Amino acid sequence: MAGQLRAIGSRAVWPVGLGGAQWTFSGQSERDSTAVIHAALDAGVTLIDTARAYTTTAHPSSNEALLAGALAGHSLGGTVLVATKGGHFRAGEQEFPIDGRPSVLRSHVEGSLRHLRRNTLSLYFLHWPDPAVPLEESVGALSDLRAEGKIEMLGLSNVSLDQVRLAQTVTPIQAVQNRLSLLDPSDADLARTLSAEGIAYLAYSPLGGPGAGPGLAESAPGAVAVAERYGVSVQQIALAWLLQVAPSVIPVVGATRPATIVASAAAATLALSAADTSDIESPAPGVL
Numbered sequence: 001m002a003g004q005l006r007a008i009g010s011r012a013v014w015p016v017g018l019g020g021a022q023w024t025f026s027g028q029s030e031r032d033s034t035a036v037i038h039a040a041l042d043a044g045v046t047l048i049d050t051a052r053a054y055t056t057t058a059h060p061s062s063n064e065a066l067l068a069g070a071l072a073g074h075s076l077g078g079t080v081l082v083a084t085k086g087g088h089f090r091a092g093e094q095e096f097p098i099d100g101r102p103s104v105l106r107s108h109v110e111g112s113l114r115h116l117r118r119n120t121l122s123l124y125f126l127h128w129p130d131p132a133v134p135l136e137e138s139v140g141a142l143s144d145l146r147a148e149g150k151i152e153m154l155g156l157s158n159v160s161l162d163q164v165r166l167a168q169t170v171t172p173i174q175a176v177q178n179r180l181s182l183l184d185p186s187d188a189d190l191a192r193t194l195s196a197e198g199i200a201y202l203a204y205s206p207l208g209g210p211g212a213g214p215g216l217a218e219s220a221p222g223a224v225a226v227a228e229r230y231g232v233s234v235q236q237i238a239l240a241w242l243l244q245v246a247p248s249v250i251p252v253v254g255a256t257r258p259a260t261i262v263a264s265a266a267a268a269t270l271a272l273s274a275a276d277t278s279d280i281e282s283p284a285p286g287v288l
Contacts, residue, residue: 006250008047008123008200009153009174011081015243015268017047018261019204019252024054024063028256037070039258041077043265049177049202049252050116051085051127052108053096060089064115072117081122083175083202084112085157087138088127100130102141109145125155125177135163136170143171155202161190164199177202177252179209180245182220182238182280188245195246206242206251207235222282230270232263239267241280 005012018040023033037048048071054063064084071077086108087100105126112121126142129135145151155175156167167173176194180187180203191201208215216234217224223241227234242251255261272280 006200006248007198008081008250011122011153013047013081013250014044014265015250016045016239016265017049017083017202017250017252018045019254020048020050020063020067021054022254022256023066024056026256030066030069032256033066034070034073036255036258036261037067038074040255040261040265041074041080043262045261045265046079047081047083047202047250047252049083049204051088051125052112053085053088053090053127055090057090057093061111061115064112068115068117082116082118083123083125083155083177084116084121085125085127085177086112087130098128098130100126100128100133100135100138102137102144105138105141106145109142109150113150120149121151123153123155123175124151125157125175128158129156129163135166139167139170146171155200157204161193164194173199175200175202177204179203179205180242180249181206181208182223182241183208183216185245191249192246195248199248200250201246201248203242203249203251206253207238209254219284220280221284222279226272226276226279229276232267232270236263236267236270237272237280239264240270240272241277243268244272244277 006015050063050067052061056062087105088098091097126138142154153174157177178187194201216238223237224234227237239251253264
C-alpha cells in the first residue's frame with residue numbers, strides 16, 4: 001500500500017530514505033546540506049544514510065559529523081534511523097581503499113560513534129566486501145561489536161546472494177544496500193528473495209546515479225507517460241515503481257535541494273496500477 005511504513009529489523013521507517021553522499025562530493029555548504037536534512041524530516045523521512053567514506057580529505061568523516069549536527073538542530077532528529085557504513089574510507093583526493101580487517105572495522109565503528117554522537121549505531125553496513133579478507137572475518141568482527149552493544153543491526157552493501165548466505169552463517173543480517181533502479185533493475189530478483197526472508201533492501205542510486213547513461217526520459221518513455229497521467233515528475237514515478245519491486249525495498253535518494261527530497265518522499269504515496277506498471281516497464285522504441 002502506498003505510504004505504508006517499511007521494516008528494517010524491528011524498526012519501521014518511511015518508504016523513501018535520504019542519502020548523504022552528495023552533501024560531501026558536490027561541495028555543498030553545511031548550511032545548505034542541513035536545510036536538505038531538515039526538509040526531509042519535515043516531509044516524514046525517518047531513514048538517513050551516510051558512510052565513513054563520504055568525507056573530505058581534511059576530515060575522517062565529515063558527512064557523519066554534519067548529519068549529527070543537523071539532527072541535533074531539529075525537533076524530529078531523534079526519530080531518525082541513521083544508517084552508516086565502514087570498511088571503506090577516503091585516503092586522498094581520489095583514493096578510496098577497501099579494508100575489511102577486524103581491527104579496521106572496529107576503528108571505523110568507534111569513529112562513527114564519535115562523529116554521529118551515538119552510544120549505539122542503529123544500522124551499520126560493511127560498505128564493500130574486502131577481497132583480501134574472508135567475508136566471515138569481517139562479518140564476525142561486526143557481530144562482536146554488536147554483542148558489545150555498539151551496533152544494533154547489521155547490513156551488507158554491494159553484495160551478491162552468495163555473500164549474503166555466507167554472512168548469515170556467522171550472524172543474522174537485517175539489511176542489504178545495493179544499486180537498483182528502473183534504469184538498472186538487474187538486482188530486482190535479489191531484492192525479492194531478501195524481502196521474502198524479512199531482510200530490508202536499501203536501493204542506492206534509485207534514479208540511475210552517476211554513470212547510468214541515458215536518463216529516465218530517454219530510457220523509460222512509459223514512465224514519462226505515466227508521470228504525465230498523474231501530474232507528477234518521472235522521478236517520482238521511477239521511485240513508486242521501485243517500491244513495487246518488493247515490500248522490503250527502500251529507495252535511498254541523494255538530494256542537494258530541499259525540493260528534491262520532499263518530492264521524492266511523496267513518491268511513497270503514489271499507488272500505481274498494474275497497467276501503470278506495464279507501461280513503465282515497456283522498453284523504449286528500438287530496445288528489445
